Amino acid sequence: MGGQQVTHGQERRGLRQGEDLRGKNVTVAGLGVSGVPAAKVLAGLGAHVTVVNDGDDERARAQAAELAGLGVTVRLGDGDTLPDGAELIVTAPGWRPDKPLFAAAREAGVPVWGDVELAWRLRDLDGRTPAPWLCVTGTNGKTTTTRMLASILEAAGLRTAAVGNIGVSLLDAVLGDTEYDVLAVELSSYQLHWAPSLRAHSAAVLNLAPDHLDWHGSMEAYAADKGRVYEGNQVACVYNVADKATEDLVREADVEEGCRAIGFTLGTPGPSQVGVVDGILVDRAFVENRQKNAQELAEVSDVRPSVPHNIANALAAAALARAFGVPAGAVRDGLRAFRPDAHRIAHVADVDGVAYVDDSKATNTHAAEASLASYESVVWIAGGLAKGATFDELVTRAAKRLRAVVLIGADRALIREALERHVPEVPVVDLDRTDEGAMAAAVAEARALAQRGDTVLLAPACASMDMYANYNARGEAFERAVGELA
Incomplete structure (x- = not known):
């Protein structure tokens, strides 16, 4: 694909100001997490706000009481009915598109935004430079x-x-007192689904594998929502050379004139790519005469931990930073300063x-595959809630690395059956317990x-x-158990 412009340009859409x-x-x-702040912001902008919520527990009632003091109406235990006269819905990202509330909104012609969409539209409120x-x-x-x-951006000053999806909320970032030079924005497929007018400076899709298919309905719909992040990009669409599906999303994206496709690879980079040469992260995308020249960015040892999928993460981050004009030295300094x-x-x-x-944190098969690929000989502890996943491909790819497997959790049988089909010689311990001492x-x-x-x-x-x-509690249980061994 090289560094050609991805598709024809697109005029930037006008944004509604908060006064609207x-x-x-x-x-x-x-x-x-997102609904309460959104309701407060909207009430502060003079909107007539009604919150609908599926649950009616003690926490929800406390939140409702807080919002009532701001003039916000809250309907608990009724998340499916569209309020009379509604002109806009702002939804929590996790609410599924097939909820009756959204079907009613579509029928009534009421637009639906997520909190990311709301933040995007409010980012130039009061004439500030977004x-x-x-x-x-x-x-x-x-x-x-x-x-x-x-x-890396901080290292560049x-x-x-x-x-x-992490750290500071987007609404706080765009409406707070701090005037940022640039924002590093993590976006889930849920958030992107509800953010139709988002237009980034540059964006990256790191990889694509089946996940949240119960929410999206199909792999095609899931990929399409991920691909929304490229729409209207100005400078760079960063994709994974090893994952053709990410490059396909770039090809399909409607971007601004002059936006380039930039690949990242664990191998030697071609022109308009960043990659690795002899233990060095190098840039052949944002240099003069990229057909012949390359810029050293950092050493592989500057990335912690220096395992393949984390080096790929570092390359994607470096590509986005370089697209924003960050010097090579800041890439090195930022990676050295980073703590996972x-x-x-x-x-x-x-x-x-x-x-x-x-x-x-490896809560799906794609993440587990990357983790297993980082080690030569593994005793693998696996299992939990499968979320509709299958494990044959994961087991097949990891087969040569498996010394043995210990299974825990509700859906461990799915993994055991895949192991029996593909690596019957690998010892498996199936722990039929979910109590506190299971880990x-x-x-x-x-x-x-x-x-x-x-x-x-x-x-x-x-x-x-x-x-x-959550996965943090699971990891802490593992660390405690290892601590007792040590």
Whole structure:
């Protein structure tokens, strides 16, 4: 694809100012992390706000009481009925498109925005100069890449924040007192579905693999929502050379005249790509005479942990930063300063010559595959809620690395059956328990199976909610169990 312009240009759409919302009847769908702030902002702009919420528990009633003091009407236990006179819906990103509320909105011609769409439309409120958005999406690696990008931008002396699906909320970022130079924005497929007018400076889709298909309805719909992040890009559409589906999304995108396709690769980069040469991250996209020249950005050792999928994250972050004009030295300094979040391929301890690694954040098969590919010989701890996933492809690709497998969680049988089909010679311990001591038992079984030089890897390939509040709690249980061994 090279560095050609992706498609014909598109005029930037006009944005509605906050004054357009004054006096409008706006329905906010869902209380919680995004709904309450959205309701407060809309009420502050003079809109007549009604919040509808499925639940009617103690927390929801407390939130309703708080909002009532601002003149906001809250309807608890009734999230499916469109209020009379509604002119706009602002929805929490997780609300499924097939809810009756949205069917009623479509029939009535009422537009539906997410909190990202609302933030986008309000970013130039009161005549302020809006900060450009550098956007990151993909099935896996979004948070790490976005935080790497923010670290690189900070190293370049820019006022920035990691926002969106992480960190500072987008509404706070665009309406707060801090005037940012640029924002590093993580976006989920849910958020992109409800953000029709978003137009980024530059954006990256890191990878595509089946996930949240129960929400989107199909892989095609899921990919299409991810691809929305490229629409109207100004400077660069960053894609994964190893994942053709991401490049296909670039080809299909309607971008501004002059926007370029920029690939990232773990191999030697071609023109208009960033990649790796002899342990060095190099840029052949944002240099003069990119047919012949390359710019050193950082060493692979500057990326922590220096495992393949994390190096790919660093390359994507570097490409977005370079698209914004960040110098090469800031890429190196930003990557060196970056510290990954907990439970993301985190080395916990070495015990008797065996490494113990916590990648509880690997909540789907794609993430688990990347994690397993980082080690030569693995005792794999897996299982949880499968979310409709199948495991044959994952097991087939990881087969040569598996010393043994310890299974936990509600849907462990799905993984066991895939193992029986494809690697029947690999020892499997199936732990039929979901109690508090289950993880300690799993770690003990893994220790008994591991040999010196192996890695005991928690990469569940499943969600955690069958046994834990979230993946953080699952990772903490693993770390405690390893701590007891050590």
